[in-house]
Amino acid sequence: MEPAMNRLLLRLVLFCAALACLAGPARAALDPALLAGFHGDFSSRVAAIEALGVAGGDDARRVLAALEEGNLGVVGERVLIVDGDTVRDAATGEAAEVAAADVDLITVNNRVRRALSAAHAALSLLAGERGERLAAAQNLSENASETLLPLFERALAAEKDEAVRGVLTRAMAKVNLGAANPAKRLQAAEALGESSDPAVKNMLAVLLQKNGDTWAEPDIAVRTAAEASIAAIDRRVATAQHIGTVFSGLSLGSILLLAALGLAITYGVMGIINMAHGELLMVGAYATFMVQTLFRSYLPGWLDWYVVAAIPVAFFAAALVGVAMERLVLRHLYGRPLESLLATWGLSLVLIQAMRIIVGPQNVELANPSWMSGGIELAAGVVLPWNRIVIIGFAVFVLVLIWLTMQKTRLGMFVRAVTQNRPMAGCVGVPTARVDTLAFAIGAGIAGLGGLALSQIANVGPAMGQGYIVDSFMVVVLGGVGQLAGAVWAALGLGIVSKFLEGWAGAVIAKILVLVFIIVFIQKRPQGIFALKGRFADS
C-alpha cells in the first residue's frame, strides 16, 4: 500500500507540473520568495514591488494591481488578494479559505506608490505599444539601479525599435558606470558616447573629477574612454545646435524673403521704396485672421485648413490695397523717388491707424492649425517646429511661382523689360503704365502672403509691419535691384548670419552688426551681390 500511494502522489505532482508547463509561464504560480517581502517593512515591500516588476508576467501584474487598489494583504505567512468576499492566494491565484475580514491589508504610502509606478513601467517595457515602451524606458532610465539590469537585458533582447533600444542601452551603461568591475565600467563609458544628452555628459564628467590625489574613477582606461565619450557628446550636441541655428536662420530668411520679394519687384520696376510695404504684410495677416474668424463661425470642422484657404484671400486683399496705392498716389509721383518715400510713409501711417480704429489696437490671436504645431526633436533641447518648416516650404513655393511668372509669362517679360530700360520698353510697345500697376499688385500680393506666413509665428497687430521695412530693404540692397536670385541669397544669408550673431552676441548687437555690415558692404559693391551688367552714363 505504501509504495502504491507514493507512486500515486508522484504522478499527481508530475501531472500538476505538466499542467503548469502547458499553461506557459503566465499561468505559473509566482515564486513565493518574490512575495515574501510584503511581510516586512516599507523598504522590503518596495524591494518586493521592484522584483515583481522585473519578473514581469500576468501574475505579477495582478498582484501589483491589487496592491495599487489596496486589496493586497497578509495573513500569517501567506500573501492574499481580497476580491470582494472571496480571498485568493496571491502566488497561485487559487481561492484560499480565509475570511476577507481577517486579511491584514497592506497600506500604500508615497514611497510604495513611486515604486509601483516604476514597476508598471517595467511591465509595459516588456509588453506595451511602441510609445508606451519608449516612455517606460525613459521613465526607468531616470531612476535606474542595479536591480533593473536583468530587466533591461531581457527587454533589449526582445526590443526591435531603435529609439527604445538606445534609451535602454544608455540606461544600462549608466548603471554599469557605478559597477564595481572596471571592465564593466569601461564598457559603459564607451557606450555612453552614443548619447547626445547633456545629462549623460555630466554623468561622465563626474568620473573625471579629481579629489586631491585620488580620481573619482580609479581606472585610467575608463577615464580615457569617458573623455573620448564626452568629446563625442560635445560634437553631437554642437552639431545639433548648429543645425538648429541654421534652421532658425533659414526660417528668418524665408520670412525676409517673402517680405523682400515684393519690394524687390516694385523697387526694380518703379525705382521707389514703398515704405508702406510693411503695412501690406499687416493687411495679409489681418486677411488671414478674417478667414480664421469666418471658419470658426461657419466651418468649424475645417478649421485646421483655414490657413490654406487664406492664401488667395491674403494675396488678393494686399494686392487690392497695393493697386489702390499705386493708382491714387504713386502714379502721380513717378520720377520723384524721395517724395514717393514720404508719401508712402504717410500711407503707412494711415493704414496703421485705420486698422487700429477698425479692428482695435490690441494684437489679434491666430491659432496654428494642429498639423503645424509640434516639431521634430533633433537632440535634447533642439527642436525644429513644424510651423517654421511649413513656412520655409511656403517661401519656396512662392518663390517658384514668382520665378515662373517672371520667366515664363508675357507679363513677367514686360516687368523685366521695364526694370531694365523703361523708355526702351515703352518704345517697343510695352504698356508701361499697366505693367507698373500689375507689378505693384504682384509685389503687394506677395507681401500679403508674407503676412500670412508671419501670422503663424509672430504677433499680429496694426504696427506689425513697421519692423520689416528696413530689413526687407536691406535684402533688396544686398541682393541687387530687380534680381530674384540676389534677393534669395541675400535673405537667406542675412537670416543665417543674424541668427549666428545672435547666439554669439545677443539679438540687439547682432542687428546692429548686420546693419553695419550692410553699410560697409554697399561701399564695396554698391550694386549688390548680383549686379545687372551693362554701361550707363548717369551715375
Add this chain to the structure above:
Amino acid sequence: MRTPFTVRLIQSMPRGGWIALAIFALVAWVGIPFAHLALPESHPLHVSAYTVSLLGKILCYMVVAVAMDLIWGYAGILSLGHGLFFALGGYAFGMYLMRQIGRDGSYGADLPDFMVFLDWKELPWYWGGSDSFAWALFLAVAAPGLIAFVFGYFAFRSRIKGVYFSIITQALTYAAMLLFFRNETGFGGNNGFTDFKRILGYAITSPEMRTLLFALSALLLMACLVLGRYLVTSRFGRVLAAIRDAESRVMFIGYNPLHYKLFMWTLSAMLCGLAGALYVPQVGIINPSEMSPANSIEIAVWVAVGGRGTLVGAVLGAGIVNLLKSWATVSFPEYWPFFLGFLFIAVTLYLPDGVVGLWRKLRAGRKAAPVAEQPLHTPPPGSTTDPLPEGATAPQHAAPATAAKGAAA
C-alpha cells in the same frame, strides 16, 4: 578784390530778411520774456510757462528743420536719420544734466540713479568729463558731427544717394535706437535721462532759466538762418545746388562733390546736435524713442510742408506742423496719425514746393507775371533724384514727372 566777410554776410540776405529777423529777435528777447516774467498771471497778455516751453521746443525743431533743409533742399540728400543727431546732442547735454543732479536723486548716490539701479560702481569711461558744462556743449556738437562725418565720408565716397542713402540713414538711426534701448549701453536704457534739477547750479524749472533757454533757442535759430543764408548764396552753395541738379556734370567740370556734400552734411548734423542740447533741458527728458525712424521722417515732412530749398519754408513748416500737432494730439489723439499721414501724401502730391511755393504762386498769379520765381530746387527732369547707384538701370520717368508737375501747377 574780395569783399570783406561781414559785408558778404550782410549782403547775403535782402533787407526784408534782416527786418524780419530784427522783429523776431525783438519778440523773442523782449516781448515774450517780458510777458512771461514781468506781467502777473492774471494779465491777459501773460505768457504761461507751458507756452514758453512749447515755443522753446518748437524753436529747437525749427533749427532741426533748417539743418534738414540745408542738406535736403540745397544738396538734394534726403536724410531719414536726422533724429539721431538731434538725440545725440540731447544725450550729450543730458549727461551733464544728470551729473548736475548730484546727490539729489532718489538713491542719494554720486552716480545717476539708473547706474545705481544697475549696480554699477563707477562711471563708464565715456562719461568722463560729463560734469563740465563746456565739455557737454562740445560733445553735443562733436558727437553728432563725428558720426555724420565718418558715415557721410564713406557713403558719399561710394556715391550712395537717392533712396539708397535715405534708407541707410534710417537703418543707422534704427540701429542707434536699439543700442540706446539697452541698459548696458550706459544711457539709461528705455527711460533715458529725466528728472533734471539744475544747469550751472541754477534750478532748471525757474521761470528765469526757462526764459533764458527760450531766448537761447531763438538766438540759435537766427544764427542758423543767417549762416544758412550766407552758405546757400555763396559760391559754395551754388556748387552744392549744381551737384544736386546734375552731379555728373559738376564732376566733369572738375569739382569733387564729396567735399561739398560732406561739409554740408556734417554741418547739418552739428546744428541738429546743438538743437538737441537746447531741447532736452526745456522738455526735461531724453530717451531712445527720439531716435525712432518715425521721428526722423517727420522732420522731412516739416521741411516738405514749408517748402524745400527755402530756409524760411523750413521754419514755417516746422512751426505749422508742430503747432497743429500739439493742438491735435490733445483734441483728437485718435485722428492725428490720419492727419499726419494725409499731410505727407497731400504735400507731396499737391504742394511739391510747400507753403512757400504756394504763396509764391499765388503772388505770381496776382501780378499776372508769367515769369514766376522758380524755387531753387526745381530739378531738371530725370536728373539727380535717380535712386539707383552707379551702373544700375536708371528708369527715366521724365515724361510722367513733368506731367505731374504740370498737373500740380
